[in-house]
Amino acid sequence: MRRVCTGLRAAAVVLGVVSALSGCQALSGGSGDGTGETREKTAATGAPADPSGYGTVFLGIDECSSFGTTSFTEVPCASERAAARVVARHEGRGSQGPPCPPTTDFVLHISESRPSFDRDEDGDGSVPQGYACMRKLQPPHPGDPGGGGGPRTIVGDCVYGAGRGEVRETACDGNGRHDPEYRVTAAVARKAQCATSTELYVQLGGTRPVGCAVPV
Structure with a gap:
């Protein structure tokens, strides 16, 4: 069975913002549960993942993968090669499905394929397109609040100005490529609900689409 699974390392999410001081315009929306924004990141060039035979569903919940550069292999979670777990x-x-959990470290996008032998999720001879939300087995966790990565921006994350109102x-600890300028301290339904100390409104999406950010 050949299943294509391309890896997306934790990278900064580009967000639209409305600045209380500079008057920048919001550039983009999002979908989520109010604690952050879900974004489909640009994948690296994909290569077929090696068939492992573990589990009924390729990279099902609580199964583990190895790390790779362009492809990921499903491995037993007790294996020394195991690096991340499907949450x-x-x-x-x-971009069209449910958001990953807030502290997801990275997302694997699985391309649709038709295996050469009859072992797949539902017995119809194909592996459907999908995505797996991954959590690394060992720290550091870029998806944690302040970690500087993950597919979502959540309360506790830090951001810096990237130009063009983005x-x-x-x-947040300053160990990234860019120094933090603001920290998201709350997610609310309306800008008026942010604290008076708020200097930046970060567009998160969801039912609480406004991130209240203060200087760090």
Whole structure:
């Protein structure tokens, strides 16, 4: 069975912002549960993942993968090659499906394929397109609040100005490529609900689409 699984390393999410001081315009929306924004990141060039035979569903919930550069292999979680665990698994495109959990470290996009032998999720001879939300087995966890990465921006994350009214995530401890300028302290339904100390409104999407950010 040949299943294509391309890896997306944790990278900064580009967000639209409305600045209370500079008057920048919001550039983009998002979909989520109010704690962050879900984004389908640009994948590296994909290569077929090696068939492993573990589990009924390729990279199902609680199964593990190895790390790779352009492809990932499903391995037993007790294996010394195991590097990350699936915390959620959905069919379809990440931009159209349910958001990953807030502290997801990275997302694997699985391309649709038709295996050469009869072993697949539902016995119809194909592996559907989907995506797996991954959590690394060992720290550091870029998806944690302030970690500087992950597919979502959540309360506790830090951002820096990237120009053209945009901000990107960076590590709050200053160990990233860019120094943090603002920290998201709350997610609310309306800008008026942010604290008076708020100087930047970060567009998160969801039912609480406004991220209240203060200087760091």
